[in-house]
Amino acid sequence: MEKSNWVWRVVFLAAPVAVFSLLVLWPLCSSFFYSFTNWNGFNPNYKFVGFDNYAKIITDRLFLNAIINTFIWMVSAILLPTLLGFGFALLIDSNVPGGKIFKSIFYLPICLSAVVVGQIWTWIYQPDWGLLNTLINFFLNESMNFAWLAKPDTSLGSVIVAWSWQQTGLSMVIYLAGLTSIPEELLEVCEIEGTSTWQKIRMVLVPLLTPATVVVIALSVINSLKGFDILYIMTGGGPFHSSDTLAMHMYNESFKKYLMGYGSAISVVLFLLALVIIRIYFRELKRIDEIYG
Amino acid sequence: MASLILRNVSKSFGNTKVINSVNLAIEHGEFVVFVGPSGCGKSTLLRLITGLESVSEGQIIIADKEVTHLKPSRREVAMVFQSYALFPHLTVAENIGFGLKLSKVPKDEIETRVQEVAKVLRIDDLLARKPRQLSGGQRQRVAIGRSIIRDPKVFLFDEPLSNLDAALRVVMRIQINRLHQRIGATMIYVTHDQTEAMTLADRIVVLNEGKVEQVGTPLDLYEKPANKFVAGFIGSPAMNFINGVVRSVEGKPAVSMGPLKIGVKNSTLQAGTCLEVGIRPEHIEILSPSQSHLTAKVDIIEKLGAESLFHLQTEVSDSLLTVRADPIISAGVGDIVGLNFPEHHLHFFDRNGKIV
Numbered sequence: 001m002e003k004s005n006w007v008w009r010v011v012f013l014a015a016p017v018a019v020f021s022l023l024v025l026w027p028l029c030s031s032f033f034y035s036f037t038n039w040n041g042f043n044p045n046y047k048f049v050g051f052d053n054y055a056k057i058i059t060d061r062l063f064l065n066a067i068i069n070t071f072i073w074m075v076s077a078i079l080l081p082t083l084l085g086f087g088f089a090l091l092i093d094s095n096v097p098g099g100k101i102f103k104s105i106f107y108l109p110i111c112l113s114a115v116v117v118g119q120i121w122t123w124i125y126q127p128d129w130g131l132l133n134t135l136i137n138f139f140l141n142e143s144m145n146f147a148w149l150a151k152p153d154t155s156l157g158s159v160i161v162a163w164s165w166q167q168t169g170l171s172m173v174i175y176l177a178g179l180t181s182i183p184e185e186l187l188e189v190c191e192i193e194g195t196s197t198w199q200k201i202r203m204v205l206v207p208l209l210t211p212a213t214v215v216v217i218a219l220s221v222i223n224s225l226k227g228f229d230i231l232y233i234m235t236g237g238g239p240f241h242s243s244d245t246l247a248m249h250m251y252n253e254s255f256k257k258y259l260m261g262y263g264s265a266i267s268v269v270l271f272l273l274a275l276v277i278i279r280i281y282f283r284e285l286k287r288i289d290e291i292y293g
Numbered sequence: 294m295a296s297l298i299l300r301n302v303s304k305s306f307g308n309t310k311v312i313n314s315v316n317l318a319i320e321h322g323e324f325v326v327f328v329g330p331s332g333c334g335k336s337t338l339l340r341l342i343t344g345l346e347s348v349s350e351g352q353i354i355i356a357d358k359e360v361t362h363l364k365p366s367r368r369e370v371a372m373v374f375q376s377y378a379l380f381p382h383l384t385v386a387e388n389i390g391f392g393l394k395l396s397k398v399p400k401d402e403i404e405t406r407v408q409e410v411a412k413v414l415r416i417d418d419l420l421a422r423k424p425r426q427l428s429g430g431q432r433q434r435v436a437i438g439r440s441i442i443r444d445p446k447v448f449l450f451d452e453p454l455s456n457l458d459a460a461l462r463v464v465m466r467i468q469i470n471r472l473h474q475r476i477g478a479t480m481i482y483v484t485h486d487q488t489e490a491m492t493l494a495d496r497i498v499v500l501n502e503g504k505v506e507q508v509g510t511p512l513d514l515y516e517k518p519a520n521k522f523v524a525g526f527i528g529s530p531a532m533n534f535i536n537g538v539v540r541s542v543e544g545k546p547a548v549s550m551g552p553l554k555i556g557v558k559n560s561t562l563q564a565g566t567c568l569e570v571g572i573r574p575e576h577i578e579i580l581s582p583s584q585s586h587l588t589a590k591v592d593i594i595e596k597l598g599a600e601s602l603f604h605l606q607t608e609v610s611d612s613l614l615t616v617r618a619d620p621i622i623s624a625g626v627g628d629i630v631g632l633n634f635p636e637h638h639l640h641f642f643d644r645n646g647k648i649v
Contacts (some may be wrong), residue, residue, distance in 0.1 A: 185378035188345050193392040193443075194366025203395075207382040291423060292381050 028271070035264035041254065046261070053265035063266065065241050066249035069156060073245050076157075077224035080164035082216050085171025086209070090201070092172070093179045103176070107169035114166065118233030121162035125149050125234075152242035155235045159243055163230055167223065171216040178212025179205075211292050218281050225274055246270050296321040296479040297342065297447055302351035304334075304341055304503075311337050313503040314351070319447075319481065319496075324473050326482045326490040329500035330526070335483045338500070339449050342481065344368050356446045371440030375452040377432040379424040379439075386411075386420040389438040410438045413475065414468075430461045434468070441476065450482040454489065466492060487527055491515070499523050521646035524571050530602060530615045532571045532640070539566040548641070551609040553587045555636055561649060562641065568649060569642045574617040576638035579603065579624070585631025589614065591624050607632070 035053055039046035057063050088106055092099040109117060124131045125148040133144050148158040186208065190200050206213075228247040231237060237244035237252060244252070246266060254263025297319040304312040312334045319325050327335040340346040342353060344365035353361045360368045379388050387394075389410055390403040398406075411417040414434040424432055433453055440448055450469075454462045470493055473480055484490055490497050491511040499506040499514065499522070507519040511527075518524035524532045537550040541564040547556045548570055562568075582588045589605035592613055601620045604613040616632070624630050641649040 183376060183378065185374045185376050186380060188343075188365075188372075188374075189378050189380075189391075189439075191345060192343060192365045192370065192372055193395055194364070195395055199395055204380065208380070210382070291425065 031264045031267045031271070033264075034261050035268045037261045037264075039260045039264075040258045041260040042258070049261065053262045056262060057265055057269065062241055062244065062249060066244045066246045069241075069243060070245040070247075072156060073160065073227065074221065074224045076160040077163050077167070077227060078217055078220040080160065081167035081171045081220060082213070084164060084168040085173075085216065086175050086213075088168065088172045089175030089179055090205070093176060103172070106172050109166040110169040112166065114227075114229040115233055117162060117166045118159075118230040121158070121165070122149065122234050124162075125158055149235055150239055152240050155239060156243040159231055159234050162234065163224075163227065166230075167220065170219065174212050174216050174219075175209060178209045182208050208292075210288055214281070214285055214288055221277055221281070225270070225277075246273075296323070296356060297481070298352075298354040299338075299342070300352040300354070302338070302341060302353060303349050304337055304346060305349045311503050312341065312349075315503075315505055317498060317505065317508065319479060321479055322477045324480045324482065324493055324495045325498060326484060326494035326496075327498050327500055328484055328487055328490040328526070329506075331485060333500040334503040335485075335500050336451055337503075339372075339451055339481065339483050342368075342447070343370055343372050343449055345372075369446040370449055371443055371445040371447075372449040372451065373433070373436045373440050373453045375455050377424070377429075377436045377456075379432055379435055381424050383423075384420065385416060385422050385424070385427070385435050385438075388424065388435055389420075389442055391439060392443045406442055407438075410442045413441075413472070414438050428461075429457045430465055433457065433465060437469070437472070441472070441478075446479065448478055448480040450480065452484055453482075454484075454486075462486075462489070469493060487529060491527075497527075499526060501526075517648075518571075518640065519648055521569060521571065521642040524640055524642070524648075528573055530574045530617065532573050533577070533610070533614045534642075535570045535572070535610045535614075537568055537570040537641075539564050539568065548639070551587075551607075553609055553634070555634060555639065557636055557639070557641075559641065559649065566649075567644065569646075570634075571640035571642060572634050572638055574602065574615040576635060577614065577616045578633040578635065579616060579618050579622055580631040580633055582629050582631040585633055587632045587634075588629050589632050591626050591628045591630060594624075594626060596620060603630075605630070605632070 034046075036048055036050060037046045038049050038052075088102070092103050096102075112120075127133060127145040127147040127150075130148075132148065133146060136142065136144050146154075148154050182205070186204065187200075190204055195204065226247070227245070228251065231243055231245060231248050232251070235243040237248040241249075247270065250263050250266040250270065253259045253266060297317075299315050299317040302312060302315045303310060315338060327338060329335050337346060341348050342355075344360070344363060348361055351361070352359060355368055355370065380391065383391065386404075386407050390407045393403045393406065407420065408417060411420055414437060416431060416434050416438065419427060419431060419435075424435070427435065433456075436453070453469075454465050457465060466489055469482075473493075482489075482493060494511055496508060497511055497514055498508050501522050506526075507514060507523045509517075514523055514527045518527060521534065525534070535550050537548045539562045540547050540549045540554065542554060542556060545556055546559065546562045546564065547554045548562070548568070550570060587607065587609065589607040591603055592606050593604040595602040595604075598620065601618050601622065603616040603618055603622075603624070605616060607614055614632075643649050
């Protein structure tokens, strides 16, 4: 009996382990391997270059630029959807008229692929006939044809707005679920004790929604680290690398300049960065679990 | 001075009336318990007093001030919930001082008052802990602490001990009783547990289907129930009910229950009237069969140590009669015993369940 159990365990585990190994472990190990080579992606006659690729990272001006952009991208791509999602969830939860319709409308963008979202917003930002400039011209009575995505000062910010538009629905739904899980009695205590709306949000709702916030932030971090497609569609990292994030930079180095070894080194750094963030996330998750159970 | 007055208070949810024209006056410092079966409206009535539910009709007056349409926070009431309702992210001290912090009371004063309250409730060594690190009884004391620190006009307890185990409930009951004696505040307590009601209350309000069935001291309700519902609800095990008819025996009224005829002093009983006779399990005497006009067969015996509960089959009732008896009575299951119903312990109810 014991032996046949063991056999079945191996049989059932084999398929997921094989898929995981093929799609995750193998590329991961390959990236580590190629990061120590000068492979160009095609030529099988590559050489081992030791830590040269990593040394290059330190001196690469574009890498530093990508790190700064990634930082701006991640902080904004986490904060904006989180804050907006929280605000919308509070509004909808307070039984505002039309709340149910707005809930569906706000959630809709998350159902679209980032490519579609990127294309929609590229049209919105279009200098001559885009919705944004048209609206500005309509309300301010000016003839503005600002190229939002083509200016280094506004390109990254413009993509962040498009990204937040898509991601807000997800955090809103998670916060709504969090709000419904808050025991009614705790809110009634607030009523009896006489909390103002702001006190209730600051002293009760925000702390009680910490578990929801952890999920929202975790998803935002993961999604923003992966955030490549929307940048690729809207700006391609440009102009002048102004919206070049680490993922974008890695892609450009690997697949445009054919420096696969160097690109792999960048991906390893990105991987380590993700590991650190996940480590922090799990530590916080444990702490929160101790308080909220 | 009445601390709380309810005047014709009614509450409807849609077409369903859950509280039906309740009138009640509670004196300052009184401990009043709302008791009744599930769904009788006792918690709703408490929520109407707190202001967590709005009144459909009627008036609520707290300390001579009409509060019917005031927000809960302006009614000067405090409520202790069944689920404790403690904030999981705050320490015990922060939970107790929550209301004071909201009112922007200086930190030093909050600290002093929290310490005082914690000492009264004997939780002063737990102030730095989070609710999750406390037992059920400790959590409930923290919840009580949060309510007493604000010095409200009326304390409202919504089944505060229901989540605790039986032994802890007894301990907490004594503590709440002691707290009431110490602070002398007006307290309204909702429970479905009549032992809690009997032991804690100055007065009990028995509710059924949104209406007040009777208001009185615990002993009043036990000895002089106003109707069959109260008689059946107060007392554990519940009162026995037997169908009877009033007969005239030698010109005097007597109640006949099957073969049993008991002469009664109650002069309002008219011959021929059908009624229900109530007698509490502790008032039925078990005798030897030869000493009694009514015999019974022992069906089940529950031995509780200090007493035994006999469930008996009789000719006078289709359902089993319950008798609370001394454990030294040696009758076993299947034995035949004699029963005696002392006349002064009988309660008579008419067809509508009203006491005669």
